Amino acid sequence: MIGVCYPKGFKACGVIAGFRQRPDFALVVSDKICNIAGVFTTNAFKAAPVLDDMKKVKEGKAQVLVINSGTANACTGSQGDRDVLDTCNYASKILNIPSSLILTASTGVIGRLLEMDKMYHGIDLGAKALGYDQGEIASRAIMTTDTVNKTCEKSLNIQGKEVKIGGMCKGSGMICPDMATTLCFITTDAEISSELLQKALSDNIELSFNSLTVDGDMSTNDTALCLANGLSGVKIEEDTETYKLFNNALCEILQSLAKKMAKDGEGATKYVEITVKGAKNYQDAKAVAKTVANSALCKTAIFGEDPNWGRVLCATGRSGAYVEPKLCNLWFEDVKIVERGEPLKVSPKIAHETMSGKEFHITIDLGLGDGEATIFTCDLSYEYVKINAEYTT
Amino acid sequence: MIGVCYPKGFKACGVIAGFRQRPDFALVVSDKICNIAGVFTTNAFKAAPVLDDMKKVKEGKAQVLVINSGTANACTGSQGDRDVLDTCNYASKILNIPSSLILTASTGVIGRLLEMDKMYHGIDLGAKALGYDQGEIASRAIMTTDTVNKTCEKSLNIQGKEVKIGGMCKGSGMICPDMATTLCFITTDAEISSELLQKALSDNIELSFNSLTVDGDMSTNDTALCLANGLSGVKIEEDTETYKLFNNALCEILQSLAKKMAKDGEGATKYVEITVKGAKNYQDAKAVAKTVANSALCKTAIFGEDPNWGRVLCATGRSGAYVEPKLCNLWFEDVKIVERGEPLKVSPKIAHETMSGKEFHITIDLGLGDGEATIFTCDLSYEYVKINAEYTT
Numbered sequence: 001m002i003g004v005c006y007p008k009g010f011k012a013c014g015v016i017a018g019f020r021q022r023p024d025f026a027l028v029v030s031d032k033i034c035n036i037a038g039v040f041t042t043n044a045f046k047a048a049p050v051l052d053d054m055k056k057v058k059e060g061k062a063q064v065l066v067i068n069s070g071t072a073n074a075c076t077g078s079q080g081d082r083d084v085l086d087t088c089n090y091a092s093k094i095l096n097i098p099s100s101l102i103l104t105a106s107t108g109v110i111g112r113l114l115e116m117d118k119m120y121h122g123i124d125l126g127a128k129a130l131g132y133d134q135g136e137i138a139s140r141a142i143m144t145t146d147t148v149n150k151t152c153e154k155s156l157n158i159q160g161k162e163v164k165i166g167g168m169c170k171g172s173g174m175i176c177p178d179m180a181t182t183l184c185f186i187t188t189d190a191e192i193s194s195e196l197l198q199k200a201l202s203d204n205i206e207l208s209f210n211s212l213t214v215d216g217d218m219s220t221n222d223t224a225l226c227l228a229n230g231l232s233g234v235k236i237e238e239d240t241e242t243y244k245l246f247n248n249a250l251c252e253i254l255q256s257l258a259k260k261m262a263k264d265g266e267g268a269t270k271y272v273e274i275t276v277k278g279a280k281n282y283q284d285a286k287a288v289a290k291t292v293a294n295s296a297l298c299k300t301a302i303f304g305e306d307p308n309w310g311r312v313l314c315a316t317g318r319s320g321a322y323v324e325p326k327l328c329n330l331w332f333e334d335v336k337i338v339e340r341g342e343p344l345k346v347s348p349k350i351a352h353e354t355m356s357g358k359e360f361h362i363t364i365d366l367g368l369g370d371g372e373a374t375i376f377t378c379d380l381s382y383e384y385v386k387i388n389a390e391y392t393t
Numbered sequence: 394m395i396g397v398c399y400p401k402g403f404k405a406c407g408v409i410a411g412f413r414q415r416p417d418f419a420l421v422v423s424d425k426i427c428n429i430a431g432v433f434t435t436n437a438f439k440a441a442p443v444l445d446d447m448k449k450v451k452e453g454k455a456q457v458l459v460i461n462s463g464t465a466n467a468c469t470g471s472q473g474d475r476d477v478l479d480t481c482n483y484a485s486k487i488l489n490i491p492s493s494l495i496l497t498a499s500t501g502v503i504g505r506l507l508e509m510d511k512m513y514h515g516i517d518l519g520a521k522a523l524g525y526d527q528g529e530i531a532s533r534a535i536m537t538t539d540t541v542n543k544t545c546e547k548s549l550n551i552q553g554k555e556v557k558i559g560g561m562c563k564g565s566g567m568i569c570p571d572m573a574t575t576l577c578f579i580t581t582d583a584e585i586s587s588e589l590l591q592k593a594l595s596d597n598i599e600l601s602f603n604s605l606t607v608d609g610d611m612s613t614n615d616t617a618l619c620l621a622n623g624l625s626g627v628k629i630e631e632d633t634e635t636y637k638l639f640n641n642a643l644c645e646i647l648q649s650l651a652k653k654m655a656k657d658g659e660g661a662t663k664y665v666e667i668t669v670k671g672a673k674n675y676q677d678a679k680a681v682a683k684t685v686a687n688s689a690l691c692k693t694a695i696f697g698e699d700p701n702w703g704r705v706l707c708a709t710g711r712s713g714a715y716v717e718p719k720l721c722n723l724w725f726e727d728v729k730i731v732e733r734g735e736p737l738k739v740s741p742k743i744a745h746e747t748m749s750g751k752e753f754h755i756t757i758d759l760g761l762g763d764g765e766a767t768i769f770t771c772d773l774s775y776e777y778v779k780i781n782a783e784y785t786t
Contacts, residue, residue: 044709075736109703110704110706111731112703113736308503310468310613313468313503313613314467314612316437317439317613318434325438338468342470342471343468343470343506384689384778385777386775388694389694389699
């Protein structure tokens with residue numbers, strides 16, 4: 001069992017509703033009503049499904065996810081809100097589950113109305129295709145410009161019983177930290193209150209999806225939802241060893257999915273990690289790492305395997321973080337390039353070689369304090385421009 | 394007379410010092426000691442010449458500019474500071490002008506030491522090549538990835554006498570508002586105190602160079618310097634009609650140079666203006682305009698002439714400005730696309746046609762207040778990636 005179908009009691013499906021000529025519609029249905037948690041985009045233009053989900057997450061219960069790719073139902077005015085309502089009502093009728101327990105998520109072109117005949121067709125087909133072994137196709141049906149599907153599973157042994165967490169996500173452009181990024185769905189058979197699940201999700205989002213950037217653009221649709229149906233029979237309570245285990249496993253799942261997103265960044269040829277340490281505090285460390293990760297000049301240099309490290313310090317210096325140039329140290333992989341603000345004599349050939357792999361790590365030590373943060377990102381290639389110059393037309 | 398040589402009493406030159414196989418070194422020398430003003434990068438990693446100029450601008454006097462392209466002398470540690478000192482001392486000896494009146498500016502690769510033999514060679518050659526008619530070649534010698542040189546001239550008639558302002562600038566990448574951008578040199582024969590000149594320069598930088606972005610990267614070397622030698626015999630004093638005339642002319646010169654930079658943005662195929670009105674205040678308007686202008690997704694869509702206007706609202710919504718989605722209006726050129734948050738039925742063909750020219754204007758009305766700002770920028774093409782993936786190597 002893969003992804004969202006990995007924990008007990010979760011069915012899923014992926015079908016072709018007609019938004020695209022490939023799987024473009026997914027359902028996730030739990031056998032039992034779930035306690036739920038969610039984090040959403042902070043963009044002022046929140047998509048219609050995001051606004052509806054936010055209300056339902058406050059109630060803390062759900063049983064169904066309805067997800068389409070191809071159209072984002074964002075910036076669609078009042079018709080967009082009506083379309084979400086109609087989607088939930090129709091799914092409720094077909095699945096025989098109250099509309100209040102149905103969450104929706106959309107991804108694709110912004111500003112285009114949802115074609116409701118296709119949504120209804122997807123629900124009709126999807127209801128028939130639901131299965132405990134359909135997690136893989138569900139993860140494919142939520143892709144847009146993604147080139148690979150992204151799932152993750154983890155099993156925990158707690159007091160002799162097995163607790164499972166599974167997840168899937170999509171997204172490779174319009175990705176930047178500040179909230180759960182694009183679409184991420186986590187299922188678990190742990191028994192956990194929606195309040196505690198929300199705490200675990202919110203705490204771990206910061207170190208995973210909010211530490212990820214592809215292009216600095218935060219979407220209107222960013223959604224991470226977590227559903228817990230309790231079918232493992234293992235109860236997770238606050239301030240216990242059990243919670244720690246669960247929380248760590250959830251963090252691993254979210255980080256693993258976030259890294260998969262960076263690796264599949266639009267047009268990416270390299271996975272890149274930027275680690276900043278020695279900052280005055282965590283916020284400063286993250287500001288520096290994020291500024292380097294979003295710098296078009298750093299990203300294109302990494303694509304070209306050009307050891308133009310001055311661009312990294314330049315981005316560091318404009319990050320808004322407190323920086324003392326004469327205390328800064330910089331490494332490309334394990335080769336030290338700058339020591340206490342002075343460039344070391346590193347041959348261009350050796351510096352270039354640090355960049356030639358499929359993964360590339362930059363470490364910046366500001367020499368000031370204990371603040372440390374890591375950002376997951378990728379390079380910027382011709383292909384990114386091509387993908388985004390030709391997206392809707 | 395062109396650019397910095399347009400006002401009375403300014404000589405200049407452009408020569409090949411050897412940093413590149415084309416003009417790469419410029420001098421600007423005033424016949425008379427000038428009152429001066431300057432604005433500089435806010436990047437924590439300020440280049441060595443920037444740090445030296447900042448001290449000299451506080452004193453308010455200068456007579457010479459020494460400028461090289463090819464090496465930025467930034468992130469060069471203590472050797473970088475010594476190289477600026479040696480440059481000024483050598484130029485002082487050759488030109489017979491005190492070192493304290495000599496300003497320097499460098500542009501090019503960050504993290505590479507200045508090759509002093511080339512600097513000395515440039516000073517030797519440059520001193521012989523100085524002329525009142527060499528403004529054009531000087532503007533060519535300061536270019537890096539620029540594809541055209543950028544100069545501007547303006548003449549004012551004040552109480553029957555002529556006052557002239559001239560300028561040159563360079564820069565097409567690593568350009569983002571927040572301070573004078575890359576290198577900009579303004580000369581004038583007005584008689585004006587360094588305090589008042591500083592006020593005029595600082596006030597107008599906000600509406601010109603600080604309203605310009607190519608790629609969101611603020612350089613370590615950003616410098617705008619203004620030299621006034623007083624040779625017109627026209628005195629400019631605070632709170633007078635004369636100051637208003639001078640101030641407006643300076644603003645026009647700076648805006649004209651800033652727009653030339655946007656048009657020559659690295660890899661740019663289109664000049665783009667983003668105007669935001671109806672914001673709560675100027676800061677919010679600028680935040681929205683800047684976020685749209687720096688969005689890789691918006692920039693690539695403009696390059697592809699893809700009327701994917703949802704990306705513009707998406708960037709608007711994540712700008713940090715106060716936004717009410719249901720009050721927003723959006724135009725591409727003069728075609729209204731969104732009215733009070735509802736997408737209008739505009740055919741993709743008509744929307745596409747608004748994008749087909751060499752210039753493209755986006756207008757966003759937030760419907761909230763009187764705040765208005767315009768940002769000058771350009772699109773993001775394959776060529777930008779190419780230029781920046783292959784820069785140092």
